[in-house]
Amino acid sequence: MAEPIRVMGISGTFSSDSANGRLLQIAFEHCESMGAEWVIWDNSSPLPFVGEEGCWEDTAVKSYKEMASASDAFILSSPEYHGTMSGVMKNSLDFLSYDQTSDKAFALMSTLGGQSNSNTLNHMRISVRWIHGWVVPEQVAVGNVRSAFNENGDLVDEKMNQRIRGMIRSLIDSAEYLRSKR
C-alpha cells in the first residue's frame, strides 16, 4: 500500500493562532479526512533572514528544509500586505529551492483585512513556478478576515470551507500523480 501523502503547511505570519494558522488547521482537517499526513511550519522556531551571517547553517533552517524535503505537497497561507505576500512568507520561500520542491504539488491561500483580492495568490503562484512546483488551479482568498471565523474557529462561510476541501482534494490527487513521476 502506498505511503500517505505528506503535506507541509507554511504560514506567512508569526503566530500560529493567526487567521493563517487557523486556515491551515482547517486545511489539515481535510487532509486527514482524505488520508494524508500533515506537518506545519508556523514560525514558532523562527527562520533567520536570508543573508544573515550563518543563515544557511541555522538549526531552524535545517529543520525547515528537512521538513520540506520529506513532504510531497505544500500549502502556503499568507496574509496580503501592501498588495503581495508577507515578507515572512517570502523569506520562507527564499530558503527553499528546486531540491525540496521540484515536481511537488502546491495549494495557495491568503487572508486580507479588507475586501478580497488575488495579488498574493498570483505572486505566490509565479514564485512557486520558479522553484518548479505545480500549483493547483483551485485557490482561496479570505477577505474581511477579522469576521471570517466564528467562536469555534470555523469559517462562517461554509462555501469557503467547501472550496478549501475541493482544493485539498486536488492537491492530494496531484501530489500522488507527481510522486509517481519522481
Next chain:
Amino acid sequence: MAEPIRVMGISGTFSSDSANGRLLQIAFEHCESMGAEWVIWDNSSPLPFVGEEGCWEDTAVKSYKEMASASDAFILSSPEYHGTMSGVMKNSLDFLSYDQTSDKAFALMSTLGGQSNSNTLNHMRISVRWIHGWVVPEQVAVGNVRSAFNENGDLVDEKMNQRIRGMIRSLIDSAEYLRSKR
C-alpha cells in the same frame, strides 16, 4: 531656496557590500550630482520580522520609519529570488505604510544571478502603489550580476549607468513635483 530632496535607499539584501548595496551607491552618486541628499537603510541594524513580539516598538523599526517619514523619495533595490523580490525587501516594505509613503516618488532596481527579468520590478511596482507611492516608469534590472561590476565597483556597462542616471533625474523631478502638492 528649496530644501534639497532627500532620497532614502532600501536594500533587499543584508550586506551593504552586496550588488544591491553597490547599485544604491551608484544611484546616490547621481543623486548628489543633482543636488539631492541621500540616506540608506542597508540592514546593518536589522529590522525584526513583522509579527515578532514587540516588533512595532523595536528601536530599529522606529529609526527606519523616521528615516522614511523624513524622506521625499525612495530607491528600492532588491535581488530577484524565485521570481519576485527578496523576503528581506518585502519585510522592509511591510513596516512602511501610507503615513510614510503617500505621494512620494519611488524608483526601482533589481539584480539577478542569471538572465535579466522584470518580475521583481513588477511586483515592487504593484506593492508600492498599495502604499500610494508614485513609481517612475524608468527602472533598472541588472542580470548576470556577478560580472556586472568592475574592480572599482562601477558598472561594466556604461549604458546601464546612464539608465540609472536618467531614472534618478526622473525620481528627483517627480519628488519635487509631489512635494509641492503635499
Next chain:
Amino acid sequence: MAEPIRVMGISGTFSSDSANGRLLQIAFEHCESMGAEWVIWDNSSPLPFVGEEGCWEDTAVKSYKEMASASDAFILSSPEYHGTMSGVMKNSLDFLSYDQTSDKAFALMSTLGGQSNSNTLNHMRISVRWIHGWVVPEQVAVGNVRSAFNENGDLVDEKMNQRIRGMIRSLIDSAEYLRSKR
C-alpha cells in the same frame, strides 16, 4: 493661459453603452468640472487586430493614433475577463507606442461581473509602463457591475464616484506636471 489638458478615454469593450462606457462618461464629467477636455475611443469605428494585413495603414488606426498623439492624459477602462484586461483593450494598447504615450499620465478603471479584483488594473499598470506612461496610484475597480449603476446611469455607491473624482484630480495634475517637462 495654459491650454486645457486633453484626456483620451479608451474603452475595453465594443459598446459605448457598456459599463465601461458609463464609467468613462462619469470620469469625463469630473474632467469637465476641472477644466479638462476629453475625447473617447469607444470602438464605434473599430480597430483591426494588430497583424491583420494593412493594419498599420487602416483609417481607424490612423485616427486613433492621432487622437492619442493630441492627448495629454489617458483613462483606460476595461472589463476583467479571465483574470486580466480584455483582448479589445490589449489590442488597443498594442497600436500605441512610445511616440504617443511617453511621459503622459494614465488612470485605470476596471469592471468585474463578480467580486472586485485588481488583476486587470495590475496588468494595465505594468503594460502602460512599457510604453513609458505614468500611472497615477489612484485606481478604480467596480465589482458586481450589473448592479453598480442606478437607472440614471450613476454609480449607486457615491464613495466610488468620489474615488473616480480623486483619481481624475490626480490625473489632471500630473498631466500638467508632465506636459511642463515634455
Next chain:
Amino acid sequence: MAEPIRVMGISGTFSSDSANGRLLQIAFEHCESMGAEWVIWDNSSPLPFVGEEGCWEDTAVKSYKEMASASDAFILSSPEYHGTMSGVMKNSLDFLSYDQTSDKAFALMSTLGGQSNSNTLNHMRISVRWIHGWVVPEQVAVGNVRSAFNENGDLVDEKMNQRIRGMIRSLIDSAEYLRSKR
C-alpha cells in the same frame, strides 16, 4: 489502448509563418514524436473581437470552441507586446471558458523582439488559471526572436529546443493524468 492526447496550439499572431507559428510547429514535432495529435488555431480564419455584434454565433468562433472542446491540452504561444501577451492572444482566450478548458493541461511560450522576459508567460499563467487550466511549470521565452531561427526554421539554440521538448513531455503526461480524472 488509450486514445492519443490531442493538443491544440493557439498563436498570438495573425500570420502562421510568424515566429510564434514556427515555435508551435517545433512543439508539434515533439508532440508527434511522443504519440500525441495536434491541431492549430493560427487565425487563418480570424475570430472577431469579443463584443462585436453576433460574435458568439460567428462560424469561426464555433469552430474554434469545438476544436478546444475536443482537445486535451493547449499550447499558447504569444509575442510579448508592451509587457504582456498580444491582444490577439487575449481575445482568443476571451472566447474560451471553463467548459472547454477545466482540468486540461496548458504549456506556455512567448517571443520577444529584444531581451527575454517573463511578463507574457506570467500573465498567461494567471489568466489560464482563471479558466481552471493546469499550467505546467516548464515554460519557454525566446528573446531576440529575429535571430532565433536558422534558414530551416529550426531554433539556433539547441538547448531551447530541448526545453520545448521537456515542456511537451510534461504537458502530455499531465494531460493524460488530467484526462483520467475528468
